[in-house]
Amino acid sequence: MQLLSTSHTRWEELTKSELEDAQFHVQEKPHIKEKKSIERCILTKNVDGLRQNAINNPYGLLVSSLRATAWPLMLNVQHELPQDSDSLKPHLEEGQVKLDVDRSYLPSDKHHLLQNVIVKLLRNHPYLHYYQGFHDVVSVLLVTLDYDKSLTYDIAETLCLYHLRDFMLADMTGTTDLLPLVVDLVKVADKRFGDILELIPPFYSLASIITMFSHDLDVQDVVVLWDFAFAMGNVTQALIYLYAVLILINKQQIIAQVVEMSGCQIDTSVTSTQTLSRQFVLENTDAFHFTLSNLTKCFGTNDSSKQDLLARWKNETQYLINVVKLSDLPTFKDIFPGSAIKQPSSSNIDYTVRLHTKYLVARKRNLSVVKNCKKLLHKNSNNLKLLLKVSVTVGILSLVIGRCLEHNQYVGLPFHHRTWRDMCNTIWRF
Structure with missing residues (x-):
């Protein structure tokens, strides 16, 4: 069985003009009204209007040339001249950056731009830690912004300081503490399926969330999702909602593929969450993890256009955002106070790092107390x-x-x- 199978175009092989053709070519006339609306919002700096267009239009903000102006407005990007990175102390993780850049899908003559943006960002903010997959995020920015290095840096810096900083701390706890929120959201919408997912470690959502879906999806789909996420204000929260809805949309396909991989003789046409026992789930956690972590690798269906699927994904995410607040979910309290999901307006990375360090020390102390109590009880x-x-x-x-x-x-x-x-x-x- 293929999960959401469709032809997969390597986005990195597209030039900017080809990308805009892919998004806009034959549909240009039907989108004239939307295009004029976006241009009017940009001209008047109507951020609310831009957000409405990004959310409601099936193609989001339509083309790269509009995004280059609209994204900085929606993200409230403040252009400040950073220090010359050549005069700053090299970051400890520049070696890993180079390895990832060398493997990048961008044309080889553009690798130096990718390298320069990331290194400049790390040297100007030495408390940030590079993570594998961040180069995919910057690559999409470069392609969409027509390889404008200055604008790419400004947007990447804003994303890092205000939205992605949990992923750029010294360890992964800031990131992994966010993942159970995906299961909580699924459980609100579908309690039985959520109960099943609670038996599986939620690391299947890690790669898609920290790369903002940029590693596996085609760039023309990624930028539409980014239009939506940027319009929501808190990008980190939007990524959590988007992945939860992606799981819910594909629930039946997930179950069918896991059953097929398990080798069990179960009629997948009548299989539902009610028919899956706890023992079956525990015995097939690897199959669940594999299936759930590959949802974005084969995006689309044979009987649905990608436009329709993106529209459904965005609409159902918008609905879930309207009816469920992340702060009401049970695992929200476990997230450290300086998280971007709780304080998106704070860009003080020094403060965030100190707060996260104190949080880790306190949590380690609490875990030590619990462990000692268990030992005492056992003894x-x-x-x-x-x-x-x-x-x-x-x-x-x-x-x-x-x-x-x-x-x-x-x-x-x-x-x-x-x-x-x-x-x-x-x-x-x-």
């Missing part, structure tokens, strides 16, 4: 069992003696022995 389990047995025995004896004395039925103990009777009745009342 004294025999004593606790003995104490429990004695307590139960005393309680039963007190019950029997108290009841018998109350009715003067205890053989060999006269009724006038008030001391014993009062003592036992006291124990019984206690």
